[in-house]
Amino acid sequence: MSDVIHDIGFRRYEGERFGRGWIVRSLLVDTIRGIFGLGRPARSKVMPWLLVAILALPPIVIGLVVLITGADRPPISYTQYLYQLNLPISLFLAGSAPYAVSRDLRHGVMSLYLSRPLMRSDYLAARYAGLAISMFAIMAVPQTLLMIAALLAELPVDEQLVGWAGGLLMSALLAVLLSAFGLAVATLTPRRGVGVAAIITILLVVQGFSFALSGLASEEDLSDLAVVAGALDPYRLIDGLSSWVLGVDAAIGEFAPTAAWQAGVLALAWLLGVLGFGGLLLRRYRNSVPL
Amino acid sequence: MPADPVDHAATPNPPTRRSFGAAITTRHLTKQFGPVTALQDLSVEMPTGVVGLVGANGAGKSTLIKILLGLLPPTGGDAQILGRDARTDGLAIRQVVGYMPESDCLPPDVSATELVVHLARMSGLPSAAARERAADTLRHVGLYEERYRPIGGYSTGMKQRVKLAQALVHDPQLVLLDEPTNGLDPAGRDEMLDLIRRVHVDFGISVLVTSHLLGELERIADHVVVIEAGVLQRSTSTAEATALSGVLLVEVTDRADEVVARLRALGAAVETDGGPTFSVAADARVLDAVTAATAELGVGLVRMQRRRHHLTELFGGTR
Numbered sequence: 095m096s097d098v099i100h101d102i103g104f105r106r107y108e109g110e111r112f113g114r115g116w117i118v119r120s121l122l123v124d125t126i127r128g129i130f131g132l133g134r135p136a137r138s139k140v141m142p143w144l145l146v147a148i149l150a151l152p153p154i155v156i157g158l159v160v161l162i163t164g165a166d167r168p169p170i171s172y173t174q175y176l177y178q179l180n181l182p183i184s185l186f187l188a189g190s191a192p193y194a195v196s197r198d199l200r201h202g203v204m205s206l207y208l209s210r211p212l213m214r215s216d217y218l219a220a221r222y223a224g225l226a227i228s229m230f231a232i233m234a235v236p237q238t239l240l241m242i243a244a245l246l247a248e249l250p251v252d253e254q255l256v257g258w259a260g261g262l263l264m265s266a267l268l269a270v271l272l273s274a275f276g277l278a279v280a281t282l283t284p285r286r287g288v289g290v291a292a293i294i295t296i297l298l299v300v301q302g303f304s305f306a307l308s309g310l311a312s313e314e315d316l317s318d319l320a321v322v323a324g325a326l327d328p329y330r331l332i333d334g335l336s337s338w339v340l341g342v343d344a345a346i347g348e349f350a351p352t353a354a355w356q357a358g359v360l361a362l363a364w365l366l367g368v369l370g371f372g373g374l375l376l377r378r379y380r381n382s383v384p385l
Numbered sequence: 386m387p388a389d390p391v392d393h394a395a396t397p398n399p400p401t402r403r404s405f406g407a408a409i410t411t412r413h414l415t416k417q418f419g420p421v422t423a424l425q426d427l428s429v430e431m432p433t434g435v436v437g438l439v440g441a442n443g444a445g446k447s448t449l450i451k452i453l454l455g456l457l458p459p460t461g462g463d464a465q466i467l468g469r470d471a472r473t474d475g476l477a478i479r480q481v482v483g484y485m486p487e488s489d490c491l492p493p494d495v496s497a498t499e500l501v502v503h504l505a506r507m508s509g510l511p512s513a514a515a516r517e518r519a520a521d522t523l524r525h526v527g528l529y530e531e532r533y534r535p536i537g538g539y540s541t542g543m544k545q546r547v548k549l550a551q552a553l554v555h556d557p558q559l560v561l562l563d564e565p566t567n568g569l570d571p572a573g574r575d576e577m578l579d580l581i582r583r584v585h586v587d588f589g590i591s592v593l594v595t596s597h598l599l600g601e602l603e604r605i606a607d608h609v610v611v612i613e614a615g616v617l618q619r620s621t622s623t624a625e626a627t628a629l630s631g632v633l634l635v636e637v638t639d640r641a642d643e644v645v646a647r648l649r650a651l652g653a654a655v656e657t658d659g660g661p662t663f664s665v666a667a668d669a670r671v672l673d674a675v676t677a678a679t680a681e682l683g684v685g686l687v688r689m690q691r692r693r694h695h696l697t698e699l700f701g702g703t704r
Contacts, residue, residue, distance in 0.1 A: 104525055104588040107518060107556035111480060111509040120506040133499065202490040206551060209454055209484035210507045211476045 117212045118220045125224025129190040145186045149179055149236045157243025167253075168244050172237050172261025173336035176268060177345035179236075180329040183272070184297045186232055191276030192289030194221045200284035214379045222277055222375070229269035237261040260340040268332045271364055274371035275328065281378050301327040308349050321349050321356045325363035334360045408433045408559055408591050409453060413462035416448050416615075423448040424615040426462070431620075433559075433591040435582065437602030437609045445615040446595040447487060450561050453593075454484060467558055480509060483552030483590075487563035490548065493537030497528055497547045500536065501554050508555035515554075522554045523547075525588075526580060542573040549580065553590065560584065562594040566601060578605050633667035635675055638685035647678040667691065 131139030152175075156168055170178060198204050207217050241258040245251060279296065280289040304326035311319035324330035330346060337344035338357035344350035351357040409431040416424040424445045440446050451457040453466050455475020464471040469478050491500065498519055505515035523532045526546040531539070536547060545565060552560045565581060566574045582605040584590050596602050602609055603623065611618040637644055641661045648655050653671045657663035665671055672689075679686045 105518075105521060106589075107510070107514065109514050110511060111555075112511065113509060114476070116511075117507055117509060120503075120512075124503060135494070197492055197494075201492045202486070202488050203492055205484075205486040205488065205490050206504055207507060208456055209479060209482075209486075210504070211480040211509060212507065213476075 114212055114216055117210070118216050121212075121217065121220035122224045122227075125194050125221050126228050128193060129225065129228045141189050142186065145182045145189075146232055146235070148182045149186075149232055150239055152179070153236050153239035153243055156240060157246060160244065160247040160249070165247075167249065168240065170240075171342050172240060172257045173264050173333065173340065173342050174345040175237060175240065175261065176233060176264060176336075177329050177333045180301075183229075183233065183268075183329075184294055187229060187272050187276045187297075188290045188293040190225055190228060191273070191280040191293060192286045194225050195277055195280050196284055196286045196289050199281065200286070215376065218375055218379050222273060222372075225277060226269045226273040229273055230266055233265035233269065234262055237265065257342065260336065260342060264332050264336045264340070267335070267364060268328060271328050271331075271367050274368050274375070278371040278374045278378075281375060297328070301329065303327075304330055312348070318353075318356065321351050322359050324349050325360050328367070331360050331363055335364070407431060407465075408436070408467060409593065410465045411449075411462065412464075414449075414452065414459055414464055415461040416445075416452060416457070417460045422615050424452075424459075424612075427612070427615070427617050428462075429610055429617055429620050431593065431610060432608055432622075434607035435585045435592045435594065435605055437599075437606030437623075438593060438595040438612070439597070439599045439602055439609060440595070440612040441597050443614075444597075444612050446612065447563055448615075449612075450484070450563055450593075450595070453561065454479060454482065480555075481558045483555065483557035483560040485548045485552040485560065485562045485565055487567060487595075489544075491536045491544055494535055496535055497523055497532040497539075497543075497550070500547065501551050504551045505554040510555055518554050518556070519550075522550045525553070526550045527576075541568045542570075542576070545569060545573075545577060546580075549577075549584075553584065553588070557590060559591040559593065562592060564595055564597070566596060566598075574601065581605055632691070633665050633671065633675070634662065634688065634690045635665060635686070636662040636688040637679060638687060640682055640684050643682055644675070644678045644684065647682075648674055661687070 127133055130142050152170075156170060159165070160168055176183070198207065204217075208214065237258060241254055244254045275296075276293050279293050283289050283292070304323045307323040307326070308320040311317070311323060321334065324334045324346075330349070333345045334349070334351050335357065336342055337347075337350040338354075338360075351360060407430040410429075412428050414424055414427040415422070427445075427449070438446050438449070448457065452459050452464055453471050455471050455473075455478050458472060466478055467481060471478060495503075501519040501523060502512075502515050505519050506512060510518065523546075526549050528543060528546050528550065531543065536544065539547070545568075549562070549565065552562070562581065566577050569577055578601060581592055581594055585592050594602065594606070599609070599611070606623055608620070608622050610620045635644075638661070641657070641663060642659065645655050645657050645663055648665060648671065651670070651674050653674065654666040655663055656665070665675070675689060676686070
């Protein structure tokens, strides 16, 4: 290493120093960029953009089908779309959540953040918001494409816009819940690969479990339990809520809520999920993340 | 051939940007982790300039730094850093203080430039200023073309420089450097110590640097604080501690015994083991007598040098 320093002298910084608001915003932007692989090596871009492509392709096909067949409504509703494509959405979460937090935990980067003018909760808020916004984006973009395709096929504008807005609302609720869950799991291990596997496995297992429970319950004529078991799986939860709140067809009509209290249980499960996972995260960062 | 007769006078401290009197003051600072006492009733004042904090591993150095950054509440007592209260003003402190952790803290998959720009923003700098200062700071710590490569491929010395750069990038008034020479080979250690000295002398930034080796801090620190098991052992200005001892070391080419005899005849207190080198309690009269005696006897004066105390002599037990 050369020790020749062409020294123009150390310059003082007398310029502006922004506060926490700027820091949180910068970290949030950094999180979103990182999740989509921007400013990272090419191989980091492959997975997120492949999944975005997988999510965005069906609306184009659906649009063509509607155009060719002259159907009066798309074969799939906006909220059903979320359920139908739950696997790529889960994969995207599994890839993104560990990226957002595990790297900093594993390599000790937290000590560089914590020695700066921000609070532990600021860091967490920025990472969480960055992940939630990214999750929302990958759901909102294909739904928007679906809406554009429907309008091009000259389907009724009002109906399509209302359906699309409802789809965005449910996408937001799903993004908020999934992000809290994903981060809570990812912070349990500093190993990124373990985090990825854990998130995808847990989501698949709870989905299988909730369907098994619903199936058993309906065989035993416990239809209430069959509906409420949907609260275990984030995608079924949102699907059920959509059908009750927005009055749209559920992806799984068989187990859609039929009574207000059932929808209430689903809503409560969403709230408990967000607060519970969020609380876990806060506790983890307050107590056990070392400087 | 006469050698440099006396040591160079110590370079005077350059003015720091703002004078706070003491950079860091603690009063009866105590920190307990359950039954373990990490710091016990620590009352110490550290001036601006380069302050060395010496103690064995586990002596409480890192605990003190975390308290000073406002990240760890003390069990008792209080700490002021740059005039701010560490208990309540953590955010304000961390805006004007830089910190270089002892542990590994660098993600391997980004370049030094990307990391330091990002961390400059995390210190509140606008993006354009962050980019400019990151480039400047990395150059100042001696990272050039390699700063565009991922950190994963860096040597320990380069990683330590990146860690130092991120602590300096927002132009703090004070940096806290936790064991910056850890893991470096002797040459790397020397380079790092020179760099730390420059942080104060050239950049005008006060430094608190920890080490478990007193010897290396002695070289660069203006003030040394020694703690052991969380208890203050000593807090001394190095200028004071290594003051000229008033003993002159003289070495002649030949006929040392005759020179000694002449000096003794003049009443000077000489200590000699009979070799060509002897020491003599010095005053202005003795200095002249030495030169006169060597000139009259026609012997060469190899060395005439004032002896300094070494910190290690004072703190014999702490190494």
